Amino acid sequence: MVNKGNPCLSGRGVTKIFGFGRHKTIAVDHVDFDFHEGEIVSIVGESGSGKTTLAKMLLGLISVTEGEIYFQGKKRDLSSGRKKQEYWRNIQAIFQDPFSSYNIFHKIDSVLLDCIRMRGGGNLPREKKVEMMTEACSFVNLKFAELTNKYPFELSGGQMQRLMIARIFLLKPKILVADEPTSMIDACSRATILDYLMKLRNETGMTLIFITHDIGLAYYVSDTIYIMEHGRFVESGSADDVILYPKHPYTRRLISDVPKIYEEWDLSTV
Amino acid sequence: MLEVRDLSTKYVTRYKEDVYAVDRVSLKIEEGKTLGIAGESGCGKSTLALSLMGYYFPPLHYISGEIIIDGQNITGMKPDEVRKSILGKEIAYIPQAAMNALNPTRKVIDFIGDVIRAHDPTWTKQMIYDHARALFERLGLPAEVLQKYPVELSGGMKQRTVIAVAVTLTPKVLIADEPSSALDVTSQKMVIKMLRDMMESGFIKAMIFITHELPLLYNVADDIMVMYAGQIVERGTAKQTVFDPLHPYSKGLMGSILVPESGLRSAKLTAIPGAPPNLKNPPPGCRFADRCKYVKPECRVTSVPLYEVGHGRAYRCILPEEELRRAYEHGE
Ligand SMILES: Nc1ncnc2c1ncn2[C@@H]1O[C@H](COP(=O)(O)OP(=O)(O)OP(=O)(O)O)[C@@H](O)[C@H]1O
Ligand SMILES: Nc1ncnc2c1ncn2[C@@H]1O[C@H](COP(=O)(O)OP(=O)(O)O)[C@@H](O)[C@H]1O
Ligand code: SF4
Ligand SMILES: [Mg+2]
């Protein structure tokens, strides 16, 4: 077990309700959590369990219906535009659908240049910027020279997703929320990216929050795993405890539904 | 059921550059079999799938090779004719991310109507509905779904619906491109079960299943083909490719498997450093040379052929089988 740092992001009774009355959906239902500095956490659950909604609340992209989020020990305050900007310098995200994340009319260079600008590098000389972009691309196995002048739709799905991670490399946030970051990446590049994200964590002490339905991935990377079902955490603990000795029936079912190599995958149970 | 000989195709980009995404690919699928295709992003899996149907439109262009579906050679057929008599009938393709591309303003029954009318515009609404009902029943999907809009369906149901629409005209060969990668494990299992049932009942005669998820591929495919930079680098049974890979790239892929089984956390993933070569001007020798730890000067001289080692097994590397196995055994 790793030595846990200070809590950098915590939640008490965090709840999100969409709609009213008959159309009410409780997407996230009174969840408590403590994510520590430098910790790698995975939130695992099926589609519709509320993972993305929670991620958006963590990121301050949508409001919290009930409960509180604490950032570095203090109640999070996003009451003004300036405070939001400040918060977003600390927390960044990689999102699920790579195709929807880009403005299709912007060339790839400008996507990356924006990141450099956000980190205050807007006035750097052009060569320095190209050097930074090249480094960021090679970090995720892309070749900048081949991407420059291209539009996002000219890349394959996996290439696009890696480009998103190249952005993070340039942004270097304190907390990174990765919502299904590798769902379209091939297994081989996934290993590379996970290695690099972990390396980035080791170097910068960044807290990594994976939101995923990939239990193998969660098990491999995480210090701590939270299992989410219908907006609630039904089980949480160290990765070994949760995956090798699951207590909740939901956790057990999820694990048994994953196709395996050494054990038989029983298709009759669906 | 499906045979492809030396198929090469390319994309022509906006700058009139050629991207050789499929390079002399040959494959053969017997009736009742599922062929799995694995390989990293951009290696040409989806392009191969598109190319296999003989339906070419810019930026994709045919270069050479032959495609034979159930004894019928469709090489050189006009796009119009391919669309009319081949697509959906002989061979159907479920594109990657198809389920997110459904027109949200139309009902499921309308998608089925489109498929049918593209081939025979004389069908009435009632005929289409009856056909759709029977199809859904056959595939074990609830008939209510026919009257729903895509947004009203869960991801798993949407994907099973997309598959049902694709097989409306009972094609002989079905190509499924990452059909379950965006789904959670339980929905994935249902999608796989549906595909497996279609194969077992003979509803479709052969399947090509594309995914980079090796544990999944291992569980659905009879044979696995590994692609790298537009070429086949290894072919064999699912068991051989997963447990006894020959090509160093396949070996690397197998080392990147993440399954929640004990021992995973202590196992080191074998990330393969570097990136695949640019397909605009691929290197003359082995395309994997820049990333291979066994690379020798000879590897870079001339193109490496696909060596057949018997029983349909083949790999593309100058090193002998035994030498590769020894190297893998003595740990990396
Ligand atoms: N419309 C296009 N124009 C030009 N080049 C393209 C086009 N679509 C794909 N390519 C290129 O062709 C090659 C093969 O792409 P393809 O989409 O077949 O890969 P893939 O193996 O399916 O990848 P993924 O796993 O990411 O889906 C890549 O180098 C890609 O950049
Ligand atoms: N903007 C929204 N308006 C109404 N309901 C929503 C909205 N976003 C999400 N939901 C609902 O909240 C639940 C959780 O969704 P989500 O957080 O996206 O789950 P996950 O990311 O785990 O798949 C679902 O029932 C979903 O339909
Ligand atoms: S031919 Fe040479 S470079 Fe290519 S895979 Fe074999 S050993 Fe590696
Ligand atoms: Mg989500």
Ligand SMILES: [Mg+2]
């Ligand atoms: Mg593809």
